[in-house]
Amino acid sequence: MARALVTGGCGFVGRHLIKRLLTEGLDVVCVDQLVEGTGARHPDLWQRFPGSRFTFFEEDCRTFFLRPAERFDYVFHLAALVGGRVTLEARTLDVAEDLAVDTELWKWAARAKPGCVVFFSSSAAYPVSLQTVANHRLLSEDMISFEAAIGVPDLSYGWAKLTGEYLMKLYVERYGHRAVAYRPFSGYGEDQDLAYPFPAICRRLLNERGAPEVFVWGSGRQCRDFIHIDDCVDFIWQTKELLPDGASLNLSTGLATSFMELAETIARQIGWNPVVNGLCDRPEGVFYRCGDTALQRSYGLAPRVSLEEGIARMLNHLRMEQEQYDIAI
Ligand SMILES: NC(=O)C1=CN([C@@H]2O[C@H](COP(=O)(O)OP(=O)(O)OC[C@H]3O[C@@H](n4cnc5c(N)ncnc54)[C@H](OP(=O)(O)O)[C@@H]3O)[C@@H](O)[C@H]2O)C=CC1
Ligand SMILES: C[C@H]1O[C@H](OP(=O)(O)OP(=O)(O)OC[C@H]2O[C@@H](n3cnc4c(=O)[nH]c(N)nc43)[C@H](O)[C@@H]2O)[C@@H](O)[C@@H](O)C1=O
Known part of the structure; x- marks a missing residue:
């Protein structure tokens, strides 16, 4: 073995x-x-x-x-x-x-x-x-x-x-x-630490559901893959x-998503359309970090989890965690 x-x-x-x-x-x-x-x-x-x-x-x-x-x-x-x-x-x-x-x-x-x-x-x-x-x-x-x-x-x-x-x-x-x-x-994934943007933004938007305005770090125009x-x-x-x-x-997936787009997509899945703004006193890092996928494709690789599905999985996971917490207290 x-x-x-x-x-x-x-x-x-x-x-x-x-x-x-x-x-x-x-x-x-x-x-x-x-x-x-x-x-x-x-x-x-x-x-x-x-x-x-x-x-x-x-x-x-x-x-x-x-x-x-x-x-x-x-x-x-x-x-x-x-x-x-x-x-x-x-x-x-x-x-x-x-x-x-x-x-x-x-x-x-x-x-x-x-x-x-x-x-x-x-x-x-x-x-x-x-x-x-x-x-x-x-x-x-x-x-x-x-x-x-x-x-x-x-x-x-x-x-x-x-x-x-x-x-x-x-x-x-x-x-x-x-x-x-x-x-x-x-x-990213459902059990990722909240120090990372994907779970952090999903968690924040769930908590702030219905607010007219929400924030992401940096300009919000920076993109990640x-x-x-x-x-x-x-x-x-x-x-x-x-x-x-x-x-x-x-x-990588080869798809660039800005943090504003990410937050808008998450909010839509939660069920509302807030204005998304940047928080310029929070770190932004590099502006655009996205990976070419030609070499991956030459090995027959293609991602199976779309951004929408990844968000849905994350939101379900966070809601279940919240329910367990509510039952526990
Ligand atoms: N997640 C991602 O998207 C990306 C990940 N990577 C790389 O993938 C790898 C895994 O990342 P990820 O799982 O997200 O990071 P995590 O911080 O979740 O995992 C890293 C683990 O390494 C442990 N660790 C750190 N130093 C030592 C050490 N000297 N001896 C033994 N264990 C140690 C940490 O333990 P403890 O925290 O308890 O010290 C932690 O459990 C890393 O090398 C990271 O740089 C690269 C790019 C993106
Ligand atoms: C590949 C490389 O990738 C990573 O490097 P990174 O992208 O610089 O760092 P990050 O994953 O922590 O994302 C930070 C980005 O996210 C933006 N951002 C928006 N809004 C929130 C927010 O609400 N919270 C957080 N934490 N970030 C936010 C923030 O402004 C910044 O633009 C490392 O994981 C590293 O491990 C690595 O190897």
Whole structure:
């Protein structure tokens, strides 16, 4: 039976990925330091998953990397300090610790020789100069090349992801082992932490239903490429064996949605039409971050969860949570 190590497996992406790995019959070892208040959840559920072999280490993955090397067919490296825009902008030096974590990953992989390292990079690795009001376009995988001049990524977080991909290239070239990377755009899903815009705006609009005016952060004209977590996990599952060694693939839909449009669509589903305005004292980040999908399409990938369906799922989930809360008090 194939064995997978998932670092950062108690986080948002990790929870969904582990469910898929267990469903597909893999043995899973999860390492997560489970810091309180970060949205990470204890993996009790997986220990009870029917027929699964699941092991949990509650520790920093760098501590795990010091243990005697074991055989893994896959390593999904998700461990990173992320936490949404406020964290990325306010805790730049803390986030830079991701550089140290990724360095230890690649050094460990050189010793442990797993079958394949799947590195979670980010669309934040793309040059911010291609994401401005005056100069933006769909971001395609070849816009990051370590053979040509390289642009400036988004904050210390983007530098860590870009450097992580560079270390992957060195690892593949130097040791001839297999590794691939994914660059998620704005992944979202029902159980995502409220530090992220999709659940935060849905929750706020549910609470403010009927108000004549609602707000989103920044100008509200900035755009993101929202991709449901089910599609992210599916794309990874379908391509992890197909990508060439050292390749990176976007996880994106190719559809740009401004935050004003997002809030208007959410409000319509809730059942009213408020005026949506920006909040200029809140962080906006880059203006336009959306991913080209040509390479994904060449692997036969197409997202299955539309934005409308993703909103409906999120609203149902938040309403159910609210009902459970109301019953509990
Ligand atoms: N969600 C998205 O749309 C995107 C995600 N990504 C990348 O995908 C990966 C997963 O993201 P996501 O699930 O959203 O983020 P989360 O913050 O939800 O999950 C990351 C997990 O990593 C854990 N972690 C952090 N540092 C360490 C460490 N040194 N050792 C062990 N565990 C650690 C965190 O634990 P704790 O919080 O308890 O410290 C957390 O549970 C990240 O690498 C992220 O950069 C990239 C682009 C977009
Ligand atoms: C790919 C990359 O993607 C992400 O980077 P990000 O997009 O900069 O950060 P974010 O997901 O926190 O979205 C922030 C955007 O959302 C706008 N926004 C509007 N209204 C609300 C709002 O009400 N709440 C919040 N939190 N944000 C709002 C806000 O103004 C800003 O424009 C990271 O998740 C990172 O993990 C990553 O790897």
